[in-house]
Amino acid sequence: GAVVSQHPSRVICKSGTSVKIECRSLDFQATTMFWYRQFPKQSLMLMATSNEGSKATYEQGVEKDKFLINHASLTLSTLTVTSAHPEDSSFYICSASAYTEAFFGQGTRLTVV
Amino acid sequence: GENVEQHPSTLSVQEGDSAVIKCTYSDSASNYFPWYKQELGKRPQLIIDIRSNVGEKKDQRIAVTLNKTAKHFSLHITETQPEDSAVYFCAALLTGANNLFFGTGTRLTVIP
Numbered sequence: 043g044a045v046v047s048q049h050p051s052r053v054i055c056k057s058g059t060s061v062k063i064e065c066r067s068l069d070f071q072a073t074t075m076f077w078y079r080q081f082p083k084q085s086l087m088l089m090a091t092s093n094e095g096s097k098a099t100y101e102q103g104v105e106k107d108k109f110l111i112n113h114a115s116l117t118l119s120t121l122t123v124t125s126a127h128p129e130d131s132s133f134y135i136c137s138a139s140a141y142t143e144a145f146f147g148q149g150t151r152l153t154v155v
Numbered sequence: 156g157e158n159v160e161q162h163p164s165t166l167s168v169q170e171g172d173s174a175v176i177k178c179t180y181s182d183s184a185s186n187y188f189p190w191y192k193q194e195l196g197k198r199p200q201l202i203i204d205i206r207s208n209v210g211e212k213k214d215q216r217i218a219v220t221l222n223k224t225a226k227h228f229s230l231h232i233t234e235t236q237p238e239d240s241a242v243y244f245c246a247a248l249l250t251g252a253n254n255l256f257f258g259t260g261t262r263l264t265v266i267p
Contacts, residue, residue: 074253076254076255083260083262084259084260085244085257086199088254091254133196135198135199139253144189144201144246144255146198146200148198149196149198151196
């Protein structure tokens with residue numbers, strides 16, 4: 043199946059700093075990528091839909107100025123958590139769609155200290 | 156939009172027994188229903204899917220059934236093994252949309 047690579051897999055940062063997470067589709071072009079946040083023992087919460095060459099569409103309640111999404115090419119989308127705080131600590135997962143099937147990145151465990 | 160409900164939230168079965176996880180969806184325009192297995196700290200992996208023109212699909216020990224009239228679909232795992240222990244998510248895709256709506260997940264524990 044298609045491969046989606048997400049980097050880094052783990053990151054620890056200080057409160058107030060920014061963290062960038064990359065999501066790459068390695069063997070197909072993804073015009074749309076999705077960013078999810080997953081709290082412990084909970085489902086995947088869609089944060090935003092990232093469209094290549096245009097602004098991301100954010101779900102209700104997600105701060106677009108805090109979670110900056112860039113989708114500059116058909117194979118790369120980035121999520122930047124700006125001015126991170128401990129409550130931003132979570133598991134972030136990207137996915138890209140090829141036809142109807144979704145392929146997930148490995149996820150990024152963000153810990154803000 | 157679509158609303159997907161999933162039950163039960165936790166399920167424990169003895170090794171060798173069957174496990175059934177059920178999901179309902181709200182929008183009759185949904186036409187694709189995948190199931191994902193997520194092991195701790197890892198990405199969700201697609202294990203089986205079904206489209207709205209099919210009522211049942213089977214892949215070895217895993218099967219999925221779909222009742223379009225009732226708007227529900229179920230995952231069936233037979234002869235469960237300890238390695239089946241994980242969190243399982245159902246999802247639904249609306250026709251014409253490209254984002255999945257996920258259920259809340261079921262933590263399956265297979266007791267050896």
